[in-house]
Every structure is written in C-alpha cells, then in structure tokens.
Amino acid sequence: KINSDRLWDSLMEMAKIGGTEKGGCKRLALTDLDKQGRELYIKWAEEAGCSVKVDAIGNIMCTRPGEDMSLAPVGTGSHLDTQPTGGKFDGVFGVLAGLEVVRSLNDQNIKTKHPVEISVWTNEEGSRFAPAMMGSGVVSGRFGLQEILDTTDVDGLRLGDELERIGFAGETPVTGRKFHAFFETHIEQGPYLEAENKQIGVVTGGQGQRWYNATLLGRESHAGTTPMHLRCDALLASTQLIQKVEDIAKAHAPGCGTVGFMQVVPNSRNTIPGKIEMSIDLRHPLDEELSAMDKALSEAIAEIESATGVAIQLDPFWYYEPIHFDENCVNAVRKAANDLGYSNMDIIAGAGHDACYVSDFAPTSMIFTPCLNGISHNEIESTTQEECEAGCSVLLNAIVTMAEQ
Amino acid sequence: KINSDRLWDSLMEMAKIGGTEKGGCKRLALTDLDKQGRELYIKWAEEAGCSVKVDAIGNIMCTRPGEDMSLAPVGTGSHLDTQPTGGKFDGVFGVLAGLEVVRSLNDQNIKTKHPVEISVWTNEEGSRFAPAMMGSGVVSGRFGLQEILDTTDVDGLRLGDELERIGFAGETPVTGRKFHAFFETHIEQGPYLEAENKQIGVVTGGQGQRWYNATLLGRESHAGTTPMHLRCDALLASTQLIQKVEDIAKAHAPGCGTVGFMQVVPNSRNTIPGKIEMSIDLRHPLDEELSAMDKALSEAIAEIESATGVAIQLDPFWYYEPIHFDENCVNAVRKAANDLGYSNMDIIAGAGHDACYVSDFAPTSMIFTPCLNGISHNEIESTTQEECEAGCSVLLNAIVTMAEQ
Numbered sequence: 001k002i003n004s005d006r007l008w009d010s011l012m013e014m015a016k017i018g019g020t021e022k023g024g025c026k027r028l029a030l031t032d033l034d035k036q037g038r039e040l041y042i043k044w045a046e047e048a049g050c051s052v053k054v055d056a057i058g059n060i061m062c063t064r065p066g067e068d069m070s071l072a073p074v075g076t077g078s079h080l081d082t083q084p085t086g087g088k089f090d091g092v093f094g095v096l097a098g099l100e101v102v103r104s105l106n107d108q109n110i111k112t113k114h115p116v117e118i119s120v121w122t123n124e125e126g127s128r129f130a131p132a133m134m135g136s137g138v139v140s141g142r143f144g145l146q147e148i149l150d151t152t153d154v155d156g157l158r159l160g161d162e163l164e165r166i167g168f169a170g171e172t173p174v175t176g177r178k179f180h181a182f183f184e185t186h187i188e189q190g191p192y193l194e195a196e197n198k199q200i201g202v203v204t205g206g207q208g209q210r211w212y213n214a215t216l217l218g219r220e221s222h223a224g225t226t227p228m229h230l231r232c233d234a235l236l237a238s239t240q241l242i243q244k245v246e247d248i249a250k251a252h253a254p255g256c257g258t259v260g261f262m263q264v265v266p267n268s269r270n271t272i273p274g275k276i277e278m279s280i281d282l283r284h285p286l287d288e289e290l291s292a293m294d295k296a297l298s299e300a301i302a303e304i305e306s307a308t309g310v311a312i313q314l315d316p317f318w319y320y321e322p323i324h325f326d327e328n329c330v331n332a333v334r335k336a337a338n339d340l341g342y343s344n345m346d347i348i349a350g351a352g353h354d355a356c357y358v359s360d361f362a363p364t365s366m367i368f369t370p371c372l373n374g375i376s377h378n379e380i381e382s383t384t385q386e387e388c389e390a391g392c393s394v395l396l397n398a399i400v401t402m403a404e405q
Numbered sequence: 406k407i408n409s410d411r412l413w414d415s416l417m418e419m420a421k422i423g424g425t426e427k428g429g430c431k432r433l434a435l436t437d438l439d440k441q442g443r444e445l446y447i448k449w450a451e452e453a454g455c456s457v458k459v460d461a462i463g464n465i466m467c468t469r470p471g472e473d474m475s476l477a478p479v480g481t482g483s484h485l486d487t488q489p490t491g492g493k494f495d496g497v498f499g500v501l502a503g504l505e506v507v508r509s510l511n512d513q514n515i516k517t518k519h520p521v522e523i524s525v526w527t528n529e530e531g532s533r534f535a536p537a538m539m540g541s542g543v544v545s546g547r548f549g550l551q552e553i554l555d556t557t558d559v560d561g562l563r564l565g566d567e568l569e570r571i572g573f574a575g576e577t578p579v580t581g582r583k584f585h586a587f588f589e590t591h592i593e594q595g596p597y598l599e600a601e602n603k604q605i606g607v608v609t610g611g612q613g614q615r616w617y618n619a620t621l622l623g624r625e626s627h628a629g630t631t632p633m634h635l636r637c638d639a640l641l642a643s644t645q646l647i648q649k650v651e652d653i654a655k656a657h658a659p660g661c662g663t664v665g666f667m668q669v670v671p672n673s674r675n676t677i678p679g680k681i682e683m684s685i686d687l688r689h690p691l692d693e694e695l696s697a698m699d700k701a702l703s704e705a706i707a708e709i710e711s712a713t714g715v716a717i718q719l720d721p722f723w724y725y726e727p728i729h730f731d732e733n734c735v736n737a738v739r740k741a742a743n744d745l746g747y748s749n750m751d752i753i754a755g756a757g758h759d760a761c762y763v764s765d766f767a768p769t770s771m772i773f774t775p776c777l778n779g780i781s782h783n784e785i786e787s788t789t790q791e792e793c794e795a796g797c798s799v800l801l802n803a804i805v806t807m808a809e810q
C-alpha cells in the first residue's frame with residue numbers, strides 16, 4: 001500500500017543534511033542544518049499537495065485536505081532535529097512516514113473524511129536546549145511559550161533568537177490545536193522488539209521522566225602544591241554523585257539513570273576543579289518508583305555533601321509522570337498490525353516523544369519499529385527498509401481507519 | 406633597600422589586565438590580555454633603562470647593563486600568564502620583583518659587574534597550551550621549538566599562530582642563553598610557610614611531575630531506552646579512574662594526583678557518554694615514588710578497562726624528574742634571608758617553575774613567599790605587601806652578591 005522505496009529514498013536524502021563520517025546525522029535544533037532539513041521537508045510536503053503553516057514555536061503543520069474541512073485532522077509526525085551523535089531515523093522516520101502516507105493516499109486517489117496533518121515538532125531532542133519535546137509541550141500547554149523562547153543553549157544563545165534567525169518563528173498561534181486522533185511512528189530506540197523478534201511495537205504509554213541540573217561547588221587550588229587532605233575537589237565529589245545515579249537506577253529496575261552532560265570549571269589540568277555543572281536524567285514506568293528515585297537522589301546528595309564538603313545545588317527543572325495512551329488509538333494500531341500480518345507486542349516508550357504531550361489534548365498512540373541492537377542516540381543507529389515499510393504501513397492503515405470515523 | 410610601595414603598585418596595576426570580579430586575574434597565555442600585560446611590562450622595563458629582546462618562543466629578555474658586558478648576566482624573572490581562575494601574584498610577582506630590583510639599583514646608582522637580566526617566560530601555566538613552562542623548556546632544550554609552536558589549544562588554535570598574532574614571535578634565537586646565576590621569586594602556592602610561620606622559603610628543588618591525557622571510549626546510546634546492564638558508559642568508567650588517581654596519590658604521600666580537565670562527548674543530557682577526554686597530573690618529590698605512582702596508574706587502568714568494557718588510552722606526554730637546585734645559589738638565598746633578618750626554612754617546590762628548566766643550563770635557585778591559606782590557582786589568591794617586600798629584598802641581595810662574583 002505504501003511505496004517503500006520512496007520512503008527509504010527520502011530518509012536517505014534527508015540524512016545527507018548534517019550527515020556525519022560515521023554514517024549518522026548531526027542536525028541540532030534551530031541550527032542552519034535544521035533550517036535546511038525543514039526547508040527540504042516543506043518542499044516535499046508542498047509537492048504532495050499539502051498546505052503549510054508554521055507556529056510561534058516553529059512547529060510545522062502540513063495538511064492534506066479532507067472531505068469535511070470542519071473536522072479536526074487526524075495527525076501524525078515527529079521531529080527533524082537530532083542528537084549531536086544522532087542517527088538517520090530517530091524522529092525523521094516519523095515525519096517522513098507521515099509524508100509517505102500522504103503521498104500514498106495521493107497515488108491511490110484516496111479521499112478521507114478528516115484532513116490528515118503532519119507535524120514537525122520543534123526541538124524534541126532537548127539536547128541543545130533543555131528540556132525535550134518543547135514544540136509539543138508548548139502546544140499542549142505544559143510549557144509557557146515565552147519561557148521556552150527564553151531558553152538558552154550552552155553558549156548563551158536564546159531559542160527565540162535562533163528561531164527568528166532560521167526563519168521559523170511562524171505566525172500561527174500555539175493555542176487551539178485539535179486532532180481527531182494522533183499517531184507517531186518512531187524507531188523503538190531500545191532492545192525489546194529485536195529481542196522478542198517482533199516487527200511492530202504497539203505503544204501503550206511512556207515512562208515518567210525527571211531531569212535535573214546539579215551544580216557542585218568546591219574550591220579551586222593548585223594541583224601540585226595543595227596536599228591531598230586539604231582539597232575540596234568538585235570533580236572528585238561528582239564521581240560519587242555519578243555512581244549514585246547509577247546505583248539508584250539499578251536499585252529501581254527497570255528504571256534508568258544517566259549523567260550525559262558535564263562541564264568542569266575552570267577545566268585547567270593543574271587546577272583542582274572548583275565547580276561542576278552536570279545533568280541528571282531519571283526515568284521509570286511507575287510514578288511511585290520514580291518518586292522513590294527522586295528521594296534517593298536527594299538523600300545521596302546530602303550524604304555526598306557532608307562527606308566531601310562540596311556544596312551541591314540540585315535544580316529539578318523538568319518532570320512528567322508516566323503517560324497512558326488512548327485505548328482506541330492503541331487498539332487501532334494493534335488492529336492495523338494484525339490486519340497487515342505483522343508480528344507485534346505491546347510496549348512502553350523509554351524515551352520521551354512528542355506524542356506523550358499531544359496525548360494531553362488528543363487521543364494518541366505510537367507505532368514502534370525495531371532498531372539494530374537497540375542502539376539510538378548514536379551515529380551507528382540502524383534499521384532496515386522492511387522495518388520502516390512495516391511501521392509506515394501500520395500508520396497508513398491506522399490513519400485511514402480513524403480519518404473515516 | 407627596595408621600594409615596597411612601588412612594587413605593590415605595579416602588581417596592582419598589572420592585575421587590572423584581565424582582572425576578574427572575584428579579585429583574581431585571567432590572562433591566559435598568548436591571548437590579547439597576555440599581549441597587553443607584556444606591553445605594559447616592556448614599557449616599564451624600558452623606562453627603567455633596560456634593553457629589550459624577544460625570542461622565537463616569545464620569551465622577553467630585559468637587560469640592565471653591567472660594567473663588564475662580556476660576562477653572562479645574573480638572571481631573574483618568571484611569567485605573566487595566569488590560570489583561567491588565576492590570582493594577582495602567581496608568576497607576576499617574580500617578574501615585577503625583578504623589575505623592582507632594577508629600579509632600586511637605579512635609584513641607588515648601584516653598578517654591577519655582571520649585567521642583570523629579567524626574563525618573562527612564555528606559557529608557564531600550561532593551562533591553555535600543555536605542557537607547562539614552555540618558554541623556559543624550549544630555551545633549556547627540553548622541548549623542540551617547532552614541536553611547541555605546533556601545540557594547539559582546546560579550540561585547535563596553534564601556539565605559533567597565536568604568538569604571531571599578538572606580535573611576540575621574536576627574532577632572538579632560543580639557543581645559546583647563558584646566566585651566571587638565576588633566581589626566581591614566587592609565592593609558595595602551598596600551605597607550608599604559613600603553617601611554619603616563616604617569611605622566606607629557601608627552595609632547594611622541585612618535585613617530579615608526570616602529565617597524561619586519557620581517552621575513554623564507551624558507546625553512545627539513549628539515556629531512556631538503554632537498560633542499565635546494556636550500557637557502556639565512558640563517564641561512569643571515568644569516575645573510577647578519577648577516584649583511583651586520588652587513591653594513588655594518597656597511597657604515596659606526600660604525592661599529589663589531580664584530574665583538572667575533562668571533556669564529555671557528545672555531552673548531551675539524554676545520550677550516554679561515548680567518549681571522555683581527561684588530564685591526569687601526578688607529582689612526587691622522589692622519582693622512585695613517582696615511578697611507582699605511574700605504574701599504579703597503568704595497573705588501575707587495566708583493571709577499569711576489564712571491569713567496565715570501556716577502552717582507555719593513556720598518553721604520558723610529559724615527565725620531568727625531581728629537580729635539585731644549585732648549592733651556591735641556594736646558599737646565596739639563605740644567606741640573604743638571614744642577613745636581612747627574615748625567618749626562613751628550606752622547602753621543595755610543589756609546582757613546576759621556569760627556574761626548574763633554567764637549572765638545566767645555569768646555577769639556579771628560588772625564593773618563596775607565603776600566600777594566604779596556601780591557596781593559588783584561585784581568584785582569591787592573596788599575599789601582603791610586607792611578604793612581597795621580603796621576597797624582593799632577598800632577591801635584590803642575592804642578585805647583587807652574585808653579580809659581583
């Protein structure tokens with residue numbers, strides 16, 4: 001039903017924008033490369049007959065008209081931004097699968113009652129600007145528009161300025177968005193579908209997530225003249241905190257705990273570090289377990305502070321509880337997979353996705369496809385044309401079903 | 406004998422160049438601020454009647470003529486570059502104490518048999534470009550000129566290009582320098598003089614030093630979807646290495662071990678770190694102990710590699726054995742301190758100093774003065790006018806004695 005070669009070719013074409021030596025993709029949110037990716041996508045969507053709008057946070061909406069334009073669209077989509085060491089599929093697949101659905105509907109002259117709308121959500125990765133899923137978060141009302149526009153990256157550049165700079169500070173308001181239903185297709189980014197040898201993951205929800213910034217304050221002094229017992233080494237204290245994050249996650253299986261970002265100040269090899277800025281990312285499918293992890297983190301910090309004399313400030317700047325997707329939408333995905341003969345299993349998303357925030361205001365679910373060795377956020381991220389074809393076919397089927405109801 | 410107010414005023418004047426909010430000084434080697442500091446110093450030296458030369462590695466030599474210009478000069482001096490979180494005295498004091506000696510000799514119309522030469526050595530700190538003591542190291546023949554010019558900073562800027570840019574790639578060759586004797590005045594940067602309540606440290610030698618770059622290679626993957634037991638987290642492995650560096654130093658008292666520099670790749674909060682670049686700095690006054698520390702480090706790395714699956718490359722790019730200063734020069738410093746009635750003690754330098762490399766080719770020693778709480782490489786580094794006066798008076802006395810012999 002869909003054109004698998006065309007989908008694959010588009011994926012490979014888009015991957016050239018920010019393509020890396022190791023075969024991955026580095027297209028950070030609101031950089032020149034993000035702009036190029038967005039522009040290529042808009043060109044394709046217009047060629048496929050879609051009307052295009054951009055909202056005040058830079059989300060792109062491409063609409064294929066329905067027979068009854070007074071009805072809310074059936075939505076799909078994902079994001080075009082990547083991690084610094086990103087792959088060719090994370091996010092992009094969900095956007096281009098949406099485009100392929102529209103192209104296939106055109107090929108087969110299929111009219112739908114509801115319009116079909118593909119969204120590209122701004123800064124889903126949360127890597128250059130934190131937190132993640134900003135575009136969908138603003139539309140859902142979880143984040144204030146102004147607060148998000150005022151976010152800065154590690155070099156102090158303001159999100160709102162970067163959005164203007166790349167020409168994607170649009171005029172459509174971020175409020176009042178409606179979907180009859182919303183489906184996001186995404187690679188799993190984890191090992192479970194592959195381990196269970198399933199083609200499709202029917203995503204029933206997403207795990208909860210807590211993001212923190214931690215600042216550790218020690219005292220700079222000379223690496224050669226300061227006796228070991230007189231030091232107040234912020235980096236040494238941070239090693240205890242990093243290990244505690246690991247321990248807390250392991251003690252709350254299947255929770256995850258990660259320190260991915262860290263800056264050492266003054267970062268001079270013969271000065272004992274006086275200050276560390278680091279991120280902490282805790283996740284769990286159960287909210288009570290996530291709370292327990294949060295509590296264990298605070299306790300660990302108090303212990304490390306008193307053991308080391310290094311002061312630790314913890315800023316818990318982002319939290320969202322585990323998400324449960326809409327039963328009808330979940331069933332639509334499961335039915336589509338079964339009807340098409342794809343092996344499938346229910347699964348919980350380990351990553352955050354725009355669909356998690358869309359589900360605040362619209363019936364939503366997700367379609368997962370396997371990725372090689374469960375590896376994502378890595379340039380070697382890999383999946384096959386057949387796996388993409390399966391995911392996109394399920395998406396087409398689910399959209400068509402919902403767009404008639 | 407010296408003009409203490411003038412010395413202090415010059416220190417405070419120089420500290421304005423790169424002065425920081427917390428009262429420190431950030432004047433990294435071969436930056437625009439380093440250029441400004443060098444130019445101010447040259448102006449002062451010329452006003453004091455010195456002739457000025459710059460060599461191919463940017464060392465500045467300011468000479469007050471002696472009665473017999475065929476004789477090798479008595480040398481003094483230190484460096485004008487600072488740490489990123491540097492103080493107002495580290496290095497600068499040794500340069501301006503040299504200038505104050507010349508000014509005082511002028512005031513009192515004292516002629517010396519040997520010329521007196523003040524050196525400003527390029528990039529002593531080793532912070533922006535590693536290793537440290539580059540200017541004196543090139544002159545001593547420890548480093549090749551070309552190799553040092555080709556060193557790059559963390560942004561990939563080449564030392565030779567930066568030297569040209571600030572106008573300090575001079576014409577005087579780096580070879581053939583001679584000193585009848587060399588004395589460097591410096592704040593102790595450690596706690597011992599203060600603890601023993603002594604005004605002057607008679608520096609008999611410097612501890613040995615080993616610098617390494619370590620690269621840890623794990624595997625990037627997603628912070629939310631990668632189960633804890635499937636991770637290969639380079640940052641987590643680095644915490645073991647940092648703790649081992651600490652343990653090794655403590656097991657070899659009074660050795661020191663420090664990780665001051667670290668970069669996380671890709672440094673994205675929701676990607677498990679795939680690569681860590683970090684520095685390791687090991688020091689000990691006894692060479693056999695320093696070797697034992699080096700061996701313990703290699704063993705620890707092998708253990709961490711096999712325990713974590715993270716590959717660790719260790720590049721031992723700098724080593725110098727403990728330094729023993731010239732007995733005559735050491736005695737000259739001790740005698741000057743005693744003659745002037747300053748309480749004093751013998752001491753070993755914990756930091757590397759240009760004098761350590763000068764002692765390769767000339768009779769050398771150093772004069773230490775206390776600093777508040779033994780803290781250096783910190784913006785709050787502090788010392789008093791009286792302490793500076795004592796150090797500079799001992800320097801004057803030692804120089805005059807040697808310049809007559």
Ligand SMILES: NC(=O)NCCC(=O)O
Nearest residue numbers: 124125132351352629675
């Ligand atoms: N899908 C995805 O990688 N999202 C990034 C946000 C997260 O860290 O989960």
Ligand SMILES: NC(=O)NCCC(=O)O
Nearest residue numbers: 224270529530537756757
């Ligand atoms: N004096 C001083 O701080 N030198 C820097 C080189 C070192 O790390 O010892």
